[in-house]
Amino acid sequence: xxxxxxxxxxxxxxxxxxxxxxxxxxxxxxxxxxxxxxxxxxxxxxxxxxxxxxxxxxxxxxxxxxxxxxxxxxxxxxxxxxxxxxxxxxxxxxxxxxxxxxxxxxxxxxxxxxxxxxxxxxxxxxxxxxxxxxxxxxxxxxxxxxxxxxxxxxxxxxxxxxxxxxxxxxxxxxxxxxxxxxxxxxxxxxxxxxxxxxxxxxxxxxxxxxxxxxxxxxxxxxxxxxxxxxxxxxxxxxxxxxxxxxxxxxxxxxxxxxxxxxxxxxxxxxxxxxxxxxxxxxxxxxxxxxxxxxxxxxxxxxxxxxxxxxxxxxxxxxxxxxxxxxxxxxxxxxxxxxxxxxxxxxxxxxxxxxxxxxxxxxxxxxxxxxxxxxxxxxxxxxxxxxxxxxxxxxxxxxxxxxxxxxxxxxxxxxxxxxxxxxxxxxxxxxxxxxxxxxxxxxxxxxxxxxxxxxxxxxxxxxxxxxxxxxxxxxxxxxxxxxxxxxxxxxxxxxxxxxxxxxxxxxxxxxxxxxxxxxxxxxxxx
Amino acid sequence: xxxxxxxxxxxxxxxxxxxxxxxxxxxxxxxxxxxxxxxxxxxxxxxxxxxxxxxxxxxxxxxxxxxxxxxxx
Numbered sequence: 001x002x003x004x005x006x007x008x009x010x011x012x013x014x015x016x017x018x019x020x021x022x023x024x025x026x027x028x029x030x031x032x033x034x035x036x037x038x039x040x041x042x043x044x045x046x047x048x049x050x051x052x053x054x055x056x057x058x059x060x061x062x063x064x065x066x067x068x069x070x071x072x073x074x075x076x077x078x079x080x081x082x083x084x085x086x087x088x089x090x091x092x093x094x095x096x097x098x099x100x101x102x103x104x105x106x107x108x109x110x111x112x113x114x115x116x117x118x119x120x121x122x123x124x125x126x127x128x129x130x131x132x133x134x135x136x137x138x139x140x141x142x143x144x145x146x147x148x149x150x151x152x153x154x155x156x157x158x159x160x161x162x163x164x165x166x167x168x169x170x171x172x173x174x175x176x177x178x179x180x181x182x183x184x185x186x187x188x189x190x191x192x193x194x195x196x197x198x199x200x201x202x203x204x205x206x207x208x209x210x211x212x213x214x215x216x217x218x219x220x221x222x223x224x225x226x227x228x229x230x231x232x233x234x235x236x237x238x239x240x241x242x243x244x245x246x247x248x249x250x251x252x253x254x255x256x257x258x259x260x261x262x263x264x265x266x267x268x269x270x271x272x273x274x275x276x277x278x279x280x281x282x283x284x285x286x287x288x289x290x291x292x293x294x295x296x297x298x299x300x301x302x303x304x305x306x307x308x309x310x311x312x313x314x315x316x317x318x319x320x321x322x323x324x325x326x327x328x329x330x331x332x333x334x335x336x337x338x339x340x341x342x343x344x345x346x347x348x349x350x351x352x353x354x355x356x357x358x359x360x361x362x363x364x365x366x367x368x369x370x371x372x373x374x375x376x377x378x379x380x381x382x383x384x385x386x387x388x389x390x391x392x393x394x395x396x397x398x399x400x401x402x403x404x405x406x407x408x409x410x411x412x413x414x415x416x417x418x419x420x421x422x423x424x425x426x427x428x429x430x431x432x433x434x435x436x437x438x439x440x441x442x443x444x445x446x447x448x449x450x451x452x453x454x455x456x457x458x459x460x461x462x463x464x465x466x467x468x469x470x471x472x473x474x475x476x477x478x479x480x481x482x483x484x485x486x487x488x489x490x491x492x493x494x495x496x497x498x499x500x501x502x503x504x505x506x507x508x509x510x511x512x513x514x515x516x517x518x519x520x521x522x523x524x525x
Numbered sequence: 526x527x528x529x530x531x532x533x534x535x536x537x538x539x540x541x542x543x544x545x546x547x548x549x550x551x552x553x554x555x556x557x558x559x560x561x562x563x564x565x566x567x568x569x570x571x572x573x574x575x576x577x578x579x580x581x582x583x584x585x586x587x588x589x590x591x592x593x594x595x596x597x598x
Contacts, residue, residue, distance in 0.1 A: 012558040142577055149565035387556060479553035
């Protein structure tokens with residue numbers, strides 16, 4: 001699998017199904033290790049109660065941290081949280097935005113200590129649209145998909161570009177111009193003491209910029225110089241200007257002459273023995289930049305800020321765009337180990353120590369109700385719509401279900417709620433008068449938290465109390481229900497017959513089986 | 526129009542063999558998620574707005590053709 005995506009909403013149309021795995025909705029209890037990388041793509045759910053919503057959002061960072069502590073060294077791409085539903089009842093209600101910002105800040109912080117993390121700013125996509133364009137309420141109510149399906153194609157393109165950016169991001173060498181790039185002013189005119197580096201602004205801005213570049217050099221990025229100057233003037237400035245942070249020894253190579261810069265850069269590539277496509281060229285002069293873009297399109301040429309105080313933002317953009325390091329060296333591994341220890345501590349401090357306590361914290365309430373005139377139409381609808389968790393895919397109408405009830409079938413439906421809300425009726429089981437489970441189905445919305453096992457086990461216990469000793473069941477494969485192929489095996493049923501068309505099971509109900517106490521299950525009779 | 530609908534379906538569902546008798550149960554790729562993409566494509570193509578109950582009824586090619594014909598009248 002290429003990606004496994006942790007999500008809390010319907011996003012399958014955005015990423016497709018080929019080689020992509022999805023978590024259950026807001027479910028982190030399953031973390032497959034057969035994937036190349038993970039993606040974290042949570043979005044702000046719709047909840048008009050901003051207090052509740054803020055509480056929910058504030059749990060995301062704990063969940064992310066917990067996931068992080070389980071994924072070893074594989075890559076995890078985090079898409080930032082964006083609130084697509086900007087409904088604000090009170091003008092001063094900034095609670096949601098604050099919790100969203102907090103999540104993004106914390107996630108970004110994690111990327112600083114974890115080289116296998118990558119933060120993708122989702123707002124760079126959403127900011128292109130108005131909120132009317134972003135949300136299509138019709139599709140939201142049908143599918144729980146927030147982002148309008150009209151934007152699916154745009155999203156795919158945007159994400160492909162992000163993937164390409166990440167893949168092509170590891171540049172090796174930064175080639176710098178000197179005058180008005182590494183310092184303010186022109187060395188040939190202003191002299192060694194006259195150029196702006198250190199002291200008051202703008203010299204201060206160039207000083208900080210050089211300090212930042214020095215860090216880059218210490219982290220393995222090769223620095224080089226390409227400048228139209230007299231080489232001796234520059235060598236003297238490096239040596240004699242006391243505020244100069246970057247000196248001769250920090251540059252692996254330089255071309256300081258009056259030759260055109262395209263030729264110089266080609267020579268630098270040869271001298272350093274690296275490809276032009278792993279070089280980034282920074283120059284304040286737009287004409288020089290245009291020349292390199294034209295002559296050497298493989299070299300990356302970012303725009304240079306017009307004002308020196310913008311240099312720090314420019315630096316962080318440079319790092320983010322070209323010099324994030326992903327290769328895992330021994331030293332990185334050490335850092336990862338350290339991080340892992342930290343993550344464990346964080347997890348211990350936070351609400352969930354492990355998956356079980358995570359599920360416990362959800363306060364899952366399961367209510368089982370016999371089919372009746374209030375829910376029969378919903379049950380019929382589910383038999384029509386449910387594909388993935390549907391053991392025999394028998395489609396039924398309301399009339400047919402009413403007939404079965406009249407014939408003495410036991411039909412129950414399940415409603416699931418947790419501390420974040422009520423999912424309503426999301427599953428059903430059909431048992432014939434001769435105690436055969438003809439069908440069992442559950443909406444994929446609630447899967448992945450062990451609810452399916454708990455539900456069936458509860459029913460089996462109930463039947464046992466009613467004096468039923470033998471039960472049979474059936475699985476019929478469909479193109480879509482393969483994830484349930486061994487569901488009855490998992491519940492301890494015996495396979496009695498198997499053919500291409502179905503699998504038949506039986507089970508003796510000898511005693512009640514205890515169910516994890518963190519599911520609060522009730523039966524309405 | 527029928528042909529155009531089938532073409533869109535082939536494209537969105539990535540299924541080669543679709544004809545007027547195809548149904549949601551007979552096509553492996555026609556799941557609820559692709560169904561949404563299909564609805565969205567059909568809405569754009571025929572410049573119509575499909576209502577949720579119609580979307581739920583669109584379980585066969587024939588039904589889709591019927592619904593869109595009705596819409597266009």
